[in-house]
Amino acid sequence: MxxxxxxxxxxxxxxxxxxxxxxxxxxxxxxxxxxxxxxxxxxxxxxxxxxxxxxxxxxxxxxxxxxxxxxxxxxxxxxxxxxxxxxxxxxxxxxxxxxxxxxxxxxxxxxxxHPDTGEVITLPFRMSAFVPTNLLVVAGMLMPNPSLAGIVFWQWVNQSLNVAVNYSNANKSVPMNMREVGTAYAAATTSAVAIAVGMSRAVPRLPLTPAAKSILATLVPFVSVASAGIVNISCMRWKEIRDGVGIYIRDKNGNRHKIGDSPIAGQRAVAMTAASRVLTNIPTLILPPLALKYLQRRKLVPSSGPLARAVDLTLIGTSLLVFLPPAIATFPQVADIDPARLEPRFHQLRDDAGARISSVEFNKGL
Known part of the structure; x- marks a missing residue:
């Protein structure tokens, strides 16, 4: 490369x-x-x-x-x-x-x-800015002894960033007006923050052994962020789920032509995007804490303080940088699907020669 x-x-x-x-x-x-x-x-x-x-x-x-x-x-x-x-x-x-x-x-x-609009995406909301912008948010989340207000604030910042990224990189064949964007933003941030904060507060109160609580506490960030992320994407791209995304066929010369919108393809696009985000979270929210605990057990890193937080941020940043591309690459950005798996109106598609069309395309989004 x-x-x-x-x-x-x-x-x-x-x-x-x-x-x-x-x-x-x-x-x-x-x-x-x-x-x-x-x-x-x-x-x-x-x-x-x-x-x-x-x-x-x-x-x-x-x-x-x-x-x-x-x-x-x-x-x-x-x-x-x-x-x-x-x-x-x-x-x-x-x-x-x-x-x-x-x-x-x-x-x-x-x-x-953006591939649908041809417009330049605002810098902080590009996928290439995913690592530096998320590191800033993570730095806030890792501040010592956070209050409930601090937890809520940084979760809100995190989910607001996710909303902006999801909206900026979504399939634009189904546009949203500002009222719809505002409603989706309120639903996404409120529900996602409630999930993230609720789970982080619920685990310490569970009737479990200290060892079990410690394991769950390690997994809570992943489960809460992944769950909140799925809710966030679903809220911000609900019109794709309801109204569908553009379906394209290619002519004999390989040129694309839109033939309609498919809610089934829209649901598939949102599901694949959500799965990619979960795959990004798996190594990022699980591997760095385990690596940090290992380094602390070996006395290579102190158990707390600025150095511990700096090492934690470095591990998270490295994980984001390394694992973001394979997570996004799991699914093609321009996805193919057999029209027989879409709505009935797409089942009998034929080309100019009368042969059945066995593959159509749609933009998954990032």
Whole structure:
């Protein structure tokens, strides 16, 4: 994977003009040419998606300014406007340096520009900002001897951040007005904070042995945050669950066409997103506490104090950075589904030749 270098595009991202006498794809490969109509990584495999999302969620993409992001978007649009209409069989060949330039711009676009709207996502709410923003919230949650008011405040901050991230990265084929956003925000934060605070307060009162309480106390953050996160996503994306998300088919040239909205696909999209967030929480909320306890038992880290909190934050940050890409890569961002598994109106889809269409697409969101 190529490390990010924020591109500086001159003249509004103008494309250089080259002319090559290339007669075949194999000859192009021998000449050092690259076909950029295909994804850099194989997104049909977990390994390819892992490489893709490691690139997309890199915090280094946050260094690009809004003007650089727009220039990257314009450059990508400029290249893709020149792609052949037959996206399945056609190729667009460029030199290796030009391919690297396109891929760097594509990385910025994928990390910071919403695929449905084409608009730049507000910086703190991009998935590439997930690690630094969550570390700030975790630092607040790890403050010593928190009061109930402090616990409620930081849980509210955490859930408010989750709301903003979920809304900013949701499928935009089903828009929400500000009243709907406000209602969903109130429901998401209230219920999620109640779950998180309620569970953290309930465990110490359970009639269990100290050892059992200690184990449960270790798991409470994971269970409460995961449960609250599922509620949060469901509230913020309830219109996708109720009204559905856009369903697309590809023509013989590989171009996408929207054919309707499917609530079943919407429910599937929200469920996959929620599962990805839970998978992110499993290592992040379980491994760092266990690692910290091990270090403290070995007397390598004090049991309390600033150093203990610093080590805890470092472990959590490392866990977030390492495990976020594989969690998101578990499911493809553009998901395929057999139309027979959707509403009856999609069951008899046919292509131009009269053959049954066996696969349609929808945007899962992040």
């Amino acid at each position: 190529t490390p990010l270098v924020a591109p500086m595009f001159g003249s509004a991202g103008q494309l250089p003009k080259y002319t090559f006498a290339i007669n075949s794809v194999s000859e192009a490969a021998d000449a050092g040419m690259v076909d950029i109509t295909k994804s850099r990584y194989d997104l049909s495999t977990f390994t390819g998606r892992l490489q893709h999302f490691t690139s997309v969620t890199s915090p280094l993409t946050l260094l690009a300014s809004t003007s650089e992001l727009k220039a990257a978007r314009d450059l990508v649009d400029g290249y893709e406007a020149k792609f052949p209409s037959d996206r399945r069989q056609g190729v667009y060949l460029v030199t290796r340096p030009e391919a690297e330039k396109y891929w760097r711009a594509r990385q910025l676009v994928d990390s910071s520009v």
